[in-house]
Amino acid sequence: QPPSITAVSVSPATVAAGEQVTISATVSDPDSAxxxxxxxYALDTTGNVLASTPLTLEAGAFVGTLAMPASATVRVVASDSPGSNESVSATAGQVTVTS
Incomplete structure (x- = not known):
């Protein structure tokens, strides 16, 4: 059974180039132990990865920061234990980088 991603968010929605955004996601998987x-991941309009960061579990949600090099869609990807190797993704939101 793959993980489940809910309550995904990214803030702020507008930053200057190189500024950090905060990503948060609630992720669960009953069989991941x-x-x-x-x-x-920050993805450009063609799906290329511009930046990425691991998220860490804090107070029940996976949280991390990402420096935004350009305007991008932020996606969260969750994978469960090696062996079952199931993964899911969800869009956290669009971030606009201003000059």
Whole structure:
């Protein structure tokens, strides 16, 4: 059974180039036994990865920061334990980088 991603967010929605955004996601997997790997990716309009960061579990949610090089869609990807190798992704939101 793959992980489930809910309550995904990114803030702020507008930053200057290189500024940090905060990504948060609630991720669960009943059969992962605590071995979830969760990361966030900034993707350009063609799906190329501009930046990425692992998210860490804090107070029930996976949280991390990402320096935004350009305007991008932020996606969260969760993978469960090695062996079953199931993963899911969810869009956290669009971030606009101003000059």
């Amino acid at each position: 605590g071995s979830l790997q969760v990361s966030a």
